[in-house]
Amino acid sequence: xxxxxxxxxxxxxxxxxxxxxxxxxxxxxxxxxxxxxxxxxxxxxxxxxxxxxxxxxxxxxxxxxxxxxxxxxxxxxxxxxxxxxxxxxxxxxxxxxxxxxxxxxxxxxxxxxxxxxxxxxxxxxxxxxxxxxxxxxxxxxxxxxxxxxxxxxxxxxxxxxxxxxxxxxxxxxxxxxxxxxxxxxxxxxxxxxxxxxxxxxxxxxxxxxxxxxxxxxxxxxxxxxxxxxxxxxxxxxxxxxxxxxxxxxxxxx
Numbered sequence: 376x377x378x379x380x381x382x383x384x385x386x387x388x389x390x391x392x393x394x395x396x397x398x399x400x401x402x403x404x405x406x407x408x409x410x411x412x413x414x415x416x417x418x419x420x421x422x423x424x425x426x427x428x429x430x431x432x433x434x435x436x437x438x439x440x441x442x443x444x445x446x447x448x449x450x451x452x453x454x455x456x457x458x459x460x461x462x463x464x465x466x467x468x469x470x471x472x473x474x475x476x477x478x479x480x481x482x483x484x485x486x487x488x489x490x491x492x493x494x495x496x497x498x499x500x501x502x503x504x505x506x507x508x509x510x511x512x513x514x515x516x517x518x519x520x521x522x523x524x525x526x527x528x529x530x531x532x533x534x535x536x537x538x539x540x541x542x543x544x545x546x547x548x549x550x551x552x553x554x555x556x557x558x559x560x561x562x563x564x565x566x567x568x569x570x571x572x573x574x575x576x577x578x579x580x581x582x583x584x585x586x587x588x589x590x591x592x593x594x595x596x597x598x599x600x601x602x603x604x605x606x607x608x609x610x611x612x613x614x615x616x617x618x619x620x621x622x623x624x625x626x627x628x
Contacts, residue, residue: 384434385409386460388453390443390500391470393420395569396519399588400467401428410435412456416442435460443470444492446499453503465515465595466504468497472534479533486533493537498544505552505559512556517595518545522563522603525612528628549600558598562591565608 387404391397392413401411405428413428415421418440425436437459441448457463474489501516508514523531524538542561549559566581582605594602603609618626 388466390468394469397469399584405431405433413438468518494540508557509555515558517560561601
């Protein structure tokens with residue numbers, strides 16, 4: 376199968392385009408001359424990102440300002456993006472929030488919002504995109520999940536459970552659509568240096584966002600199924616998943 380890197384030019388939909396990882400990934404695609412349709416809810420930041428990508432060499436950049444939590448808007452939004460790009464090769468979903476774990480422990484409404492943003496809204500988007508790509512028997516859906524979804528920990532189990540649900544959904548979707556020529560890539564980053572994580576303890580040791588973005592672009596080009604990034608998170612999470620529960624529940628993680 377021909378690599379996406381050899382297609383000219385790629386037409387890519389980016390959902391949650393102002394997130395730190397998404398923006399870094401888009402800068403690489405822009406330098407390759409890709410056509411990009413960017414979606415985010417902050418109009419000012421989205422316009423700045425779009426302008427920067429045009430300067431970096433993107434062949435075409437269009438945008439839509441919307442709150443992706445509103446699932447009723449998804450069909451019209453996605454159809455508009457496809458029309459604007461005059462086709463679609465790949466969709467990259469970076470929409471999500473860390474949320475407030477402490478508040479979510481006390482109030483279900485807070486937990487519900489995290490679960491909606493990180494799981495329900497992506498399921499709505501990915502379902503439409505999967506059916507679109509299946510009809511054409513080609514395409515890539517790349518979704519930012521997280522290593523946090525590999526095992527629940529007391530420090531972020533609401534966020535982690537939303538990502539666990541998303542990863543499992545993507546597993547099943549991949550099993551359904553791979554035979555139809557569609558790639559579903561589950562991206563599991565470890566902690567990464569972005570604006571979202573700037574205030575977190577130990578953030579100076581987090582992964583470089585540009586290195587993470589480079590790995591994501593390569594994985595999409597190669598049509599990888601699952602990407603742990605940086606790579607060392609794969610063996611780390613293998614060990615964490617296999618710690619016996621009687622030991623694990625005593626750990627402060």
